[in-house]
Amino acid sequence: MKQILSLAAAAMLAAGGALADTAISFSNDWKWEGPSAPLLLALDKGYYADEGLDVTMDTGNGSLEAIPRVASGTYQLGASDINSLIKFRDQNPDLKVTAIFMIYNKPPFAIVGRKSLGVSAPKDLEGRILGAPAPDGAYAQWKAFVKANGIDASKVTIENVGFPVREPMLAQGKVDAITGFSFSSFINLKANGVPEDDISTILMADHGLDLYGNVILVNPEFAARNPEAVKAFLKATVKGFQDTYTDPEAAVKFVMAHNDVAREPVELERLKMAMDQNIFTDEVKANGIGGVDMARLERSIDQIADTYDFTTRPTAAEVFDASFLPDPSERAVP
Structure with missing residues (x-):
């Protein structure tokens, strides 16, 4: 034994x-x-x-x-x-x-904009500039988001921006909205001096994407x-x-x-x-x-x-x- x-x-x-x-x-x-x-x-x-x-x-x-x-x-x-x-x-x-x-x-995929720049809802992106890093996970969902919300993508100017300058560019008004993770972009915008009540967070999961x-x-x-x-x-x-x-x-x-x-x-x-x-x-x-x-x-x-x-x-x-x-x-x- x-x-x-x-x-x-x-x-x-x-x-x-x-x-x-x-x-x-x-x-x-x-x-x-x-x-x-x-x-x-x-x-x-x-x-x-x-x-x-x-x-x-x-x-x-x-x-x-x-x-x-x-x-x-x-x-x-x-x-x-x-x-x-x-x-x-x-x-x-x-x-x-x-x-x-x-x-x-x-998922935290989001379009994050500023109300003072006229972006509060998906259709508001038409006629505006969207800052989107090419390898961004949120930007990878852009086409599905466009379809789910009836956005005319031809009316949206996509600017390929780097991750480090994404929120600063929105804070400076160089773009009207950005793609990103909701919790990161929201916090980073506040750190760049954007008032919390001026930030619009359009969570893709709440606007047609069941991902x-x-x-x-x-x-x-x-x-x-x-x-x-x-x-x-x-x-x-x-x-x-x-x-x-x-x-x-x-x-x-x-x-x-x-x-x-x-x-x-x-x-x-x-x-x-x-x-x-x-x-x-x-x-x-x-x-x-x-x-x-x-x-x-x-x-x-x-x-x-x-x-x-x-x-x-x-x-x-x-x-x-x-x-x-x-x-x-x-x-x-x-």
């Missing part, structure tokens, strides 16, 4: 050691801001290490960047927009990078070789989201530890906006953190097809793999 127990203990130690040797590089979609708190909290509180993982996390330069990073295997996991992933999968059928965890159940938002992606080869490590990563990530929901004031401090130029009150406001509007929706509170409604995801792919010509339309099951998620009871919102 002692020999059997010893062999079992040795096997457990060996399994733990093998998992501990699993290094994971994670590419975020953007710099470290308030909404990154769940990931950074899980990292710094040792939740990934507790699961036997050696995790490093890097910033990104927009929603589109992480997809090729993960597809190529440079990063094993990353965060990006699922709608951009759907198009990427169609354009690169041999690269099976897959979403495994939903971050933004309600999901950012997800965690996994490289398929890595997932096939290390399924338990991927499950362990998501288990730790869920704990980060649960802790953030319970105490956002404490969670945002982990963002501050990774961003020397950030201001805590600003990032806390940004985090709370994302939590309320995008992350902890009624659907998430009912069904658990990280999952999706597959029927809704199918409908969102249909909506993408309204303005995008698929070569081979992917199914929801091909785009999102829920098999790595913890059980729903473990993903409950506290």
Whole structure:
């Protein structure tokens, strides 16, 4: 009996050691801001290490960047927009990078304007200048937004602007509106001196687009070789989201530890906006953190097809793999 127990203990130690040797590089979609708190909290509180993982996390330069990073295997996991992933999968059928965890159940894609410049509703964009960074996840939804709201796109001047100058240009009146994530552009405009009551946030999800938002992606080869490590990563990530929901004031401090130029009150406001509007929706509170409604995801792919010509339309099951998620009871919102 002692020999059997010893062999079992040795096997457990060996399994733990093998998992501990699993290094994971994670590419975020953007710099470290308030909404990154769940990931950074899980990292710094040792939740990934507790699961036997050696995790490093890097910033990104927009929603589109992480997809090729993960597809190529440079990063094993990353965060990006699922709608951009759907198009990427169609354009690169041999690269099976897959979403495994939903971050933004309600996407923060928005047109952000100024009431003083005449932009308060979708149709107000006609005859005006829209500042839109080419790799911006919100701008990627522009054609679908135009169709859903009956906008004459020929009457809208699109100016390709860089991420760093997007909000300053709107603050200076050089453009009339911009595309962006609602919580980031709103906060950044206030920081550029625009009065809060002059900012109009037109959330695309409230104006005809029933889409999901950012997800965690996994490289398929890595997932096939290390399924338990991927499950362990998501288990730790869920704990980060649960802790953030319970105490956002404490969670945002982990963002501050990774961003020397950030201001805590600003990032806390940004985090709370994302939590309320995008992350902890009624659907998430009912069904658990990280999952999706597959029927809704199918409908969102249909909506993408309204303005995008698929070569081979992917199914929801091909785009999102829920098999790595913890059980729903473990993903409950506290």
